[in-house]
Amino acid sequence: MSCSVVIGAQWGDEGKAKMIDFFSQKADIIVRYQGGANAGHTVVANGQKHIFHLIPSGILHPGKICVLGNGVVLDPIQLVSEMDNLISQSIDISYRLLISDAAHLILPYHKALDGALEELRSNKIGTTGRGIGPCYADKCLRTGIRVGDIFLDSKTLEKKVRQTLEVKNLQLVKMHKKDPFSIEEIMEIILAFKKRIQKMIINTGYYLNEEAKKNKTIILEGAQGFGLDIDHGTYPFVTSSNPTIGGALLGSGLNHSVIDKVIGISKAYITRVGEGPFPTEDFGDDGNLLRDKGGEYGSTTGRPRRCGWFDVELMKQTARICGLTDITLTKIDVLSGFEKIKVAVGYEYKGKKIDMFPSYLLDDIKPVYEELDGWTEDISKCKTYDELPQNTRDYIAFLEKAVGVPMSIISVGPDRENTIVRDTWKKTKL
Numbered sequence: 325m326s327c328s329v330v331i332g333a334q335w336g337d338e339g340k341a342k343m344i345d346f347f348s349q350k351a352d353i354i355v356r357y358q359g360g361a362n363a364g365h366t367v368v369a370n371g372q373k374h375i376f377h378l379i380p381s382g383i384l385h386p387g388k389i390c391v392l393g394n395g396v397v398l399d400p401i402q403l404v405s406e407m408d409n410l411i412s413q414s415i416d417i418s419y420r421l422l423i424s425d426a427a428h429l430i431l432p433y434h435k436a437l438d439g440a441l442e443e444l445r446s447n448k449i450g451t452t453g454r455g456i457g458p459c460y461a462d463k464c465l466r467t468g469i470r471v472g473d474i475f476l477d478s479k480t481l482e483k484k485v486r487q488t489l490e491v492k493n494l495q496l497v498k499m500h501k502k503d504p505f506s507i508e509e510i511m512e513i514i515l516a517f518k519k520r521i522q523k524m525i526i527n528t529g530y531y532l533n534e535e536a537k538k539n540k541t542i543i544l545e546g547a548q549g550f551g552l553d554i555d556h557g558t559y560p561f562v563t564s565s566n567p568t569i570g571g572a573l574l575g576s577g578l579n580h581s582v583i584d585k586v587i588g589i590s591k592a593y594i595t596r597v598g599e600g601p602f603p604t605e606d607f608g609d610d611g612n613l614l615r616d617k618g619g620e621y622g623s624t625t626g627r628p629r630r631c632g633w634f635d636v637e638l639m640k641q642t643a644r645i646c647g648l649t650d651i652t653l654t655k656i657d658v659l660s661g662f663e664k665i666k667v668a669v670g671y672e673y674k675g676k677k678i679d680m681f682p683s684y685l686l687d688d689i690k691p692v693y694e695e696l697d698g699w700t701e702d703i704s705k706c707k708t709y710d711e712l713p714q715n716t717r718d719y720i721a722f723l724e725k726a727v728g729v730p731m732s733i734i735s736v737g738p739d740r741e742n743t744i745v746r747d748t749w750k751k752t753k754l
Contacts, residue, residue: 326539326541327536327542327544327578328347328542329544329572329585330343330545331549331567331568331587331588331589332546332547332549332552333588333638333642333646333651334550334594334635334638335551335552335595336363336548336549336552336596337595337622337629338589338591339591339652340546340547342368342381342738343654343735343743344381345385346743347543347587348380348381348382348384348385348543349740350541351382351541352389352535352542353391353540353541353542353543354380354390354391354545355390355543355576356390356393356396357395357396357571357572357575358547358565358567359548359567360396360399360454360455360459360547361377361378362454362456363548367384367740376406378399379392379406381545382545383410383420389422392421392422392423392424392528393529393575394426394528394576395427395565395576396424397460397565398423398429398471399429399430399455400431400521403521407421422526424471425525426471426472426527426529427470427471428462428470429459429469429470429517430454430455431455431469432455432505432513433489433493433496433510434459435453437458437492437496437500438451438454439451440499440502441458448599449561449598456564457564460564474517475518485510485514489510529578530577536578536582542578544576546571546572548565550568550588550638551596551642552567553566553567555568556645561600569586569645569646569647585650587649588642588643589651589652590639590653591654592656592723593614593634593655594631594638595620595629596632597630602630603635603671604668604691605631612631614631618658633665633668633693636669636723636727637670637680639651639727639729640681640727643728648729649729650749651724651730652734652735653731653733653734654735655735656703656716656719657702657704657737659698659719660700660701660702661700664696665697665719666695666696667696667726668692669693673685673688697718698715699715703716704736704737706736708744709744709746709747712744730746732745732749733745734746
């Protein structure tokens with residue numbers, strides 16, 4: 325059997341969608357295991373740009389099965405919109421999209437509460453307002469509406485929704501001075517969703533384990549990135565789920581014995597959307613140039629991304645916690661034209677060296693940089709590693725040695741064809 329986990333190794337937006345699309349060419353099943361429509365995954369295939377929020381980007385490959393796992397919080401309106409968009413492009417999704425009966429539904433009151441809570445905060449988190457946090461909160465409070473609940477008889481389902489809605493309306497009206505939602509409008513969304521997708525709903529944990537026994541090749545696709553993990557990230561400026569290896573297992577229902585690769589996706593520099601600490605952020609001309617050359621604007625929010633230099637300690641912590649076997653380095657073509665390229669190789673706090681990515685004090689630490697020589701060549705047309713300029717290869721070798729994980733795949737452009745596979749990529753079914 326072959327199961328690979330694809331994890332964002334920084335603060336999200338590392339280029340996971342392109343790489344999942346690339347890996348999907350040799351996979352049978354692609355599984356989204358956490359997060360919701362707050363993640364925007366962009367793929368360029370044959371010159372055409374596709375943006376996904378919920379459906380795994382592997383759907384672009386005919387015959388591939390795409391699964392939304394139990395760890396996902398699912399916006400029914402967004403999902404149907406994505407389905408319709410794919411159908412309008414003559415992309416067949418019949419019998420290829422499966423949805424966990426244990427995934428939780430994001431409903432309009434979750435989005436309203438998300439925005440209202442952000443308004444109250446003096447120290448903004450930078451939520452996308454997509455209802456992710458409130459939906460995961462309902463999951464933990466055991467008041468959530470799960471996908472499988474749509475199969476309850478109509479009276480039981482309405483009673484369950486009504487009980488949750490009464491509490492949400494109290495919060496919206498009494499605490500936040502917002503308009504309430506009617507039971508009719510919520511039920512209309514749920515029943516329309518049922519009519520559209522009821523044949524897609526299965527017990528995905530059972531399905532995936534059975535397919536693994538048949539030696540199917542499976543990819544587990546994460547959203548966001550390690551630095552946004554609710555346990556291991558820069559709390560409270562994090563997402564409400566676990567994009568890390570633990571989230572992959574919990575959110576898919578697979579167990580560790582089927583995993584043979586854990587692939588970290590990392591930009592050759594680093595970006596972050598929204599609020600939160602960012603030790604290597606560049607506030608000068610270089611940061612602006614990285615943003616402009618890299619097109620660094622959020623695919624979900626359109627917000628400009630904060631840009632800075634590669635952070636070795638962040639990557640080492642990702643590798644340590646997630647057990648990375650390989651790293652895919654993306655967007656290295658953006659660095660073409662920089663005379664010098666900085667790499668943060670450690671931190672200092674009050675003059676003392678810190679040998680790890682800390683859980684706090686991130687606003688007070690000072691990165692320790694080394695500078696490497698840049699290159700001027702356009703590398704986007706390179707097809708092999710040896711075609712890359714020497715300084716580009718030196719940069720990759722430096723990062724690889726510093727992090728301690730092989731950088732087995734190098735992405736030199738947005739299209740799936742702009743991908744270099746090195747000899748360090750161990751031969752598997754992927």
